[in-house]
Amino acid sequence: MSYDHTLKPDPLEFYQDTEGLVLQPGKKPWSQTSCRFCNSKDNLAINVDDGGFHCWGCFVNGGDVIDYYRQAHDASFEEACRALGCWVESGPKRNAKRAKPVVNALQALHILHSELMIGYIVVCDLRAGKQPPDCDVDRLAVVVSRVGAVLEAYHAQ
Ligand SMILES: [Zn+2]
Numbered sequence: 001m002s003y004d005h006t007l008k009p010d011p012l013e014f015y016q017d018t019e020g021l022v023l024q025p026g027k028k029p030w031s032q033t034s035c036r037f038c039n040s041k042d043n044l045a046i047n048v049d050d051g052g053f054h055c056w057g058c059f060v061n062g063g064d065v066i067d068y069y070r071q072a073h074d075a076s077f078e079e080a081c082r083a084l085g086c087w088v089e090s091g092p093k094r095n096a097k098r099a100k101p102v103v104n105a106l107q108a109l110h111i112l113h114s115e116l117m118i119g120y121i122v123v124c125d126l127r128a129g130k131q132p133p134d135c136d137v138d139r140l141a142v143v144v145s146r147v148g149a150v151l152e153a154y155h156a157q
Pocket of ligand 1 (some may be wrong): 035036037038039040042044055056057058059060
């Protein structure tokens, strides 16, 4: 009984077909859509490659379709995986050794620290009255995906 990331649904299919969102293509790989969390029309940015999402209205965010499902449906990680068909009840993986995490805890903290630093710099610019350029906003979206990827690496253990 475990999560099988290879069975995770395609982000585009999940957001459009399962969640019924209408995606407006933006700068690749991002699309804009309505946000169910704050009812905004187009504040939710979705990364159609990895399923990461971020709302510029209410700041809800996550690294993949499982994170989205959990928050949208108030589900646990296991409930979300079951609903999305990426929870394996039994099979060859059952007796397999637990996979080692891609990064250890210290490396993960280093990643989170450097990614948070980018967010901090953008916030400092904002406080100084500087409008952040698109590249900084895009980089912040990458921050969200990277932190989500770290989270996923640990979920997958
Ligand atoms: Zn929102």
